[in-house]
Amino acid sequence: MPTFIDSHNSNGIHHRELEKLVNIPADKYGVIHKELFFNKKENKLYCLLEAPNEEAVWKHHEAAGFRCDFITEVDPIKTEKAIRDEKFITLGQMNSNISHDLRTPLTIIKNSRDLISMKCKDHPNPEISKQLEIMDRAIFSINSIINDVLNFAKTQLLNLEEQSLLKIIKQVISTSRIPQNINTVLPENDITLEIDGVKLESALYNIVLNAIQSIGNNQGEIVIKIIEKPEDVVQIQIQNSGPPIPDEILARIFEPLFTTKKRGTGLGLSSCKNIIEQHYGTIKVSNNPTTFTIMLPKNITLAASNKQDI
Numbered sequence: 001m002p003t004f005i006d007s008h009n010s011n012g013i014h015h016r017e018l019e020k021l022v023n024i025p026a027d028k029y030g031v032i033h034k035e036l037f038f039n040k041k042e043n044k045l046y047c048l049l050e051a052p053n054e055e056a057v058w059k060h061h062e063a064a065g066f067r068c069d070f071i072t073e074v075d076p077i078k079t080e081k082a083i084r085d086e087k088f089i090t091l092g093q094m095n096s097n098i099s100h101d102l103r104t105p106l107t108i109i110k111n112s113r114d115l116i117s118m119k120c121k122d123h124p125n126p127e128i129s130k131q132l133e134i135m136d137r138a139i140f141s142i143n144s145i146i147n148d149v150l151n152f153a154k155t156q157l158l159n160l161e162e163q164s165l166l167k168i169i170k171q172v173i174s175t176s177r178i179p180q181n182i183n184t185v186l187p188e189n190d191i192t193l194e195i196d197g198v199k200l201e202s203a204l205y206n207i208v209l210n211a212i213q214s215i216g217n218n219q220g221e222i223v224i225k226i227i228e229k230p231e232d233v234v235q236i237q238i239q240n241s242g243p244p245i246p247d248e249i250l251a252r253i254f255e256p257l258f259t260t261k262k263r264g265t266g267l268g269l270s271s272c273k274n275i276i277e278q279h280y281g282t283i284k285v286s287n288n289p290t291t292f293t294i295m296l297p298k299n300i301t302l303a304a305s306n307k308q309d310i
Contacts, residue, residue: 001050006071031060158196166190187226203272214242236294244287
């Protein structure tokens with residue numbers, strides 16, 4: 001389908017609302033917004049979109065109450081990165097559909113497990129209890145994989161609420177099944193942030209899980225810190241005493257589908273990065289000791305606005 005660029009005033013619509021227009025299904029004119037750019041100085045919005053023809057673009061904007069300064073058809077130049085991104089988008093959409101389809105049978109399995117547990121409550125059976133624990137681990141593992149795929153695909157909007165960062169960290173530790181050979185050191189301070197608690201918990205869980213796997217059966221330690229930084233930024237550090245990450249792996253650790261494990265989707269740390277970036281934050285990893293460093297804005301609404309103004 002042809003690609004067009006147009007320009008018009010923003011009509012006072014907030015950037016957060018404009019973001020929702022990108023990559024949604026085509027409207028009745030067949031128009032799809034691919035990217036939006038805002039020039040704050042001129043109060044101009046530039047749209048990169050796909051449409052059947054130029055007339056469809058005019059009608060699309062007129063229906064939305066916009067009058068375009070110009071509309072011009074362009075030929076996109078596909079770089080290697082753009083081609084790779086397109087493949088990841090397609091993969092993400094496919095995986096998202098599969099993941100949603102798995103939710104229903106997984107819920108049925110969990111409900112059946114809970115029913116068996118209730119019926120056996122008055123007549124404890126060690127063998128049944130053991131099998132229920134195995135089911136719990138399997139359900140948790142499948143659910144984690146589904147969350148990784150959905151977070152990788154970026155199919156869900158953030159559910160932002162004021163939440164305790166320390167509380168989320170404690171929830172991560174409680175669900176991570178920390179082995180007895182690993183000591184955990186948690187922050188003594190706390191801070192409340194406007195975040196999607198479920199998504200952030202999923203991201204931190206992936207990092208802690210990697211720390212557990214890195215330490216293995218050796219005696220080790222996981223240290224988590226909350227550090228308030230200047231410029232309204234909060235830093236979360238997750239250190240572990242495992243071996244350093246080789247340089248060739250370090251450079252690719254957040255790439256989708258990249259993994260050195262025999263079992264794994266290769267989406268855990270990639271989905272983690274996506275979650276942090278959805279919060280307008282950053283994540284990086286370094287060695288000596290192995291440390292994942294997350295930077296989150298204290299005010300995500302302001303951070304989103306500032307990013308759009310660039």
